[in-house]
Amino acid sequence: MELNLDAEVLQAFGYTKENIKITQIGSGLINRTYLLSPLSADKKYILQNINTSVFKNPASIANNLKAISDYLAQHHPEYLFIKPVPTINGEQMAEVNSEYWRMLPFVPDTVSLDVLSEPCQAFEAAKQFGKLSRLLNNFNAAILEPTIPGFHDLGLRFEQFILALNATSEAQKEKAKVQIDDALEHKYILEYFKSYSHRTDFPDRVMHHDTKISNVLLNSDTFEGVCVIDLDTIMPGKFISDLGDMMRTYLCAFSENETDLAKVKIRLPYFEAMIKGYLSEMKNILTETEKELILFSGKYIIYMQALRFLTDFLNGDIYYPIAYPTQNLDRAKNQFKLLSELYGNEKELQGIIDECL
Structure with missing residues (x-):
C-alpha cells in the first residue's frame, strides 16, 4: 500500500514527498518498514522506524552497526554488510518527534522468504x-x-x-x-x-x-x-x-x-x-x-x-x-x-x- 510519512523524516535524508514514492513492506512485528523509490533514480532504499518499546536505546543499534561496518570495511571489504545511509547531517539515524528512523540501501535482485520450502x-x-x-x-x-x-x-x-x-x-x-x-x-x-x-x-x-x-x-x-x-x-x-x-x-x-x-x-x-x-x-x-x-x-x-x-x-x-x-x-x-x-x-x-x- 502507498502512504505518506512525516515530511521531516524524508527531509532528514534529503527527500520530499514530491520526489519519492513510499510503500509499506515487510512482515516483521517489531519495526515499521517502508520502501522508498526516488522518482529521479533507479536506486531504492529501505526506511525503518525503530520500535523504542523493544529497543529502548536506539543509539546502541547505531553504534554497534558502525563499529561492525568499520571493521568489515577494513578487514573484509568484499562482504556485503547492509549499513545505514547517513542523514544529510551525517548521523546514523534521524530523530523526529521522539521517533527514530534509519535508512538502508535496498539490495536489488534479492528476495526474503517468510517460509522455508526447500x-x-x-x-x-x-x-x-x-x-x-x-x-x-x-x-x-x-x-x-x-x-x-x-x-x-x-x-x-x-x-x-x-x-x-x-x-x-x-x-x-x-x-x-x-x-x-x-x-x-x-x-x-x-x-x-x-x-x-x-x-x-x-x-x-x-x-x-x-x-x-x-x-x-x-x-x-x-x-x-x-x-x-x-x-x-x-x-x-x-x-x-x-x-x-x-x-x-x-x-x-x-x-x-x-x-x-x-x-x-x-x-x-x-x-x-x-x-x-x-x-x-x-x-x-x-x-x-x-x-x-x-x-x-x-x-x-x-x-x-x-x-x-x-x-x-x-x-x-x-x-x-x-x-x-x-x-x-x-x-x-x-x-x-x-x-x-x-x-x-x-x-x-x-x-x-x-x-x-
Whole structure:
C-alpha cells in the first residue's frame, strides 16, 4: 500500500514527498518498514522506524552497526554488510518527534522468504549467518552494547517465569498445569548451560540473535544466499543463540502458532542442510566445547521460547500480540512439543552433526 510519512523524516535524508514514492513492506512485528523509490533514480532504499518499546536505546543499534561496518570495511571489504545511509547531517539515524528512523540501501535482485520450502534454502540461510560470525571472529564483541539486555538469557527468563507463576491466578495455573510442569521439569537445561558457561573455550561472539529465514536475502533467481539483514539484535552472545534459533524456526514446517500438535515434527533433511550450511563457515572456528553443544543449542532456545510464551500467558498477555485468549498458552504447548521432538530424534540428529564435523 502507498502512504505518506512525516515530511521531516524524508527531509532528514534529503527527500520530499514530491520526489519519492513510499510503500509499506515487510512482515516483521517489531519495526515499521517502508520502501522508498526516488522518482529521479533507479536506486531504492529501505526506511525503518525503530520500535523504542523493544529497543529502548536506539543509539546502541547505531553504534554497534558502525563499529561492525568499520571493521568489515577494513578487514573484509568484499562482504556485503547492509549499513545505514547517513542523514544529510551525517548521523546514523534521524530523530523526529521522539521517533527514530534509519535508512538502508535496498539490495536489488534479492528476495526474503517468510517460509522455508526447500532444504537448500535452510543451507543457504545457515551459511550466511555462519559467514557473518566467521568474518567477525577476531572482532572484539565486548565493545558492542546489548540492544535488548537479557534477550537470550535463560536464567533471566526462568526467573521471570517463576515471578509470573507466583503472581498469577489459580484459574490461570489450572489452565496451564501441564505446561507449568513441563517448564519446571526441563529446568535442567538451564543447569546444564550453567555448567558450561564459565569454560574459557565457550566465548562470547558477535551474534545476530534473530536468525529466522526472513532475515536473510537470497538471490531471486538462484536462491543462493546474499547477505544477512535486520541487524538490530546484533550484540555479544553465545553461538547457541544463532544456531538454536535456526533449529527452532527451520526444523518444523509449521510456526509456533500451529495448534494441531500432531503437525509439529522435525524435518531431518532441513536439519542436515542447516548444519551443513552453518558448519561450512564455522567448522574451523568453533571450539571443542561449542562443538559439544551444537544440538544443545536447539534445546536451549526452544525451551527459552516455551518459557517466554508461558510466562506471557500467566502475566495476562502483556508482551506477545494475541488473536484469542489462550494463544500464548497454545504457543507454549507448540514449543514444548517441538522440544520433545528434538529429544525424540536426538540420536539421529547427533549422528548428522558428528558426520558433518
